Amino acid sequence: MNPYEIRKLFPILDQEVNGQPLVYLDSAATSQKPAAVIEAIEQYYRGYNSNVHRGVHTLGTKATDAYEGAREKVRKFINASSTEEIIFTRGTTTALNTVARSYGGANIKEGDEIVISYMEHHSNIIPWQQLAKEKGAVLKYIPLQEDGTISVDDARATITEATKIVSIMQVSNVLGVINPVKEIAQIVHDHNAVMVVDGAQSTPHLKVDVRDLDCDFFAFSGHKMVGPTGIGALYGKKDLLEKMEPIEFGGEMIDFVGLYESTWKELPWKFEGGTPIIAGAIGMGAAIDFLEEIGLDNIERHEHKLAAYAMEKMSAVEGLTIYGPKDAEKRAGVITFNIDDVHPHDVATVLDADGIAVRAGHHCAQPLMKWLDVSATARASFYLYNTEEDIDKLVSGLVKTKEYFSNVF
Structure with missing residues (x-):
């Protein structure tokens, strides 16, 4: 794959920010969208906008075919057994809440254990906190190794006969860790x-096979995988979904x-x-087509290469701390860091002045920030359209940032 050619397929990347060519390093928050996805959504609204399932007229049939066709694309993308196991949601958050409220609400009782980890996104913490409070259950955390990874032995020691649900992210949005x-x-x-499994950060970057993982539920979002916002999917094993009750009631589901x-x-x-997220599902289907044409294996190799290059270059910046495993093969294309005596928001602001977009804050992972003993970090995240040149600009910007604040103070 040629990231320079791929970059041309993303209209938003062909612009300047603050007088500099845009260097977008915030794909872990949301990815940019290729023209093919934008056009698929536009074609729906321009050519066959209609509600699905209910009508027998031509536009309704075409919209239904496109919507259900997108479901089949999702099924194949994650290798689910049937489209019956694919539920469209507003995103990973809604999917995880559905599992907590529906499956958890029916199956968790007082004294049961729910196990998660310290690195989880808030979307994979708060639903379980609320369920535990409601049911009188016990919320437990798998400890992290010194480099922020989860060991299988620690997982085995934490999970007991009282454990009923374990919910873990496949890839950390902060540390880039690929969990077992x-x-x-x-x-x-x-x-x-x-x-x-919270697959928000893995599905865009790794080839996911839910049957090989043998997970019972898998949640992910479209907007992190070059698709539109407001759409995601929940995979669940059919025998579990059939026993679960809906948590939203109204038209369409009756x-x-x-x-x-x-x-x-x-x-x-x-x-x-209710009326489903029709345009979003069609856009998500187009995103899957786009990613599969390039190949998830190619994307994964490209990101490992970028991560290794970035860690080498960034490690040479004096006073810069990188969090997570040092081995690029153990992480996805996410590097979270701090510069001594410079607040992450200041780092992001100086970089933005040079057209470089990174994320700063707690990244919806406050328990992990506490574990790292920091209040916030900066984060650079890479995707299929990023290049080593982008990383060179980032490193130059970090040196500039450090020098600027050294002179100020």
Whole structure:
């Protein structure tokens, strides 16, 4: 793959910010969108905008075919067994909340254990906190190794016969760590519990196979994988989804409505109440087409190469601390760092003046920030359209930032 050619397919990247060519290093927050995805959404609104499933007219049929066609693309993309196991959601957050409220609400009781890790995104912490409070369950955390990784032995020691749900991110949005979720899933199932995987940061960058991982639920978002915002998917094993109750009620998800009782449609539609996110699903399908044409294996290799290059170059900047494993092969294309005596927001502001976009703050991972003993960090995240030249500009910007604040203070 040629990132310079790929970059040309993203209209937003062909611009200047503050008089400098844009260097976009914030894809972990949201990725940019190729023209093919933008055009797919535009074609829907221009050519066959209609509600799905309900109508028999031409536009409704075309919209339904495109919407359900996108579901099949998602199924193939993550290697689910059936489209019945693919539920469209607003994103990873909604998907995880659906599992917590529906499956967790029905199956967790007082004294049961829910296990997560210190590196989780808030979206994979708060739903379990709330469920534990409501049910009187115990929320436990798998400890982290010194470099921020999770060891299988620590997972095995934390998960007990009282554990009913384990929910772990496959890739950390802060440390870039690639977690051993397949091995953890085996431990989880040995204890007759269910395994939930937050795939928000893995699905755009690694080839995901939910059957190989043997997870029970898998959640991810479209906007981090060159798709539109406001759309995501929840995969769940069919036997579990069939036993679960919807958490939203209304049109579209019903079979029969009487005065005092109602029944639900079959999977997956019983979980998709109301008018669905039609344009978003079509855009997500176009994003999958785009990524598969390039190849997830190619994207993964490219990001490992960028991460290794960035860690080498950034490590040479005096006073710069990189968090997470030192081996680039153990992480995705995310590097979180701090510069001594410079607040991350100041780092991001100086870089932005040179057209370089990075993220600064707690990255929706405050427990991890506490574990790292920092209040905030800066983060550079890479994707298929980034180049070594982008990293060179980042490093030059970091040197400039350090020099600027050294002179000020």
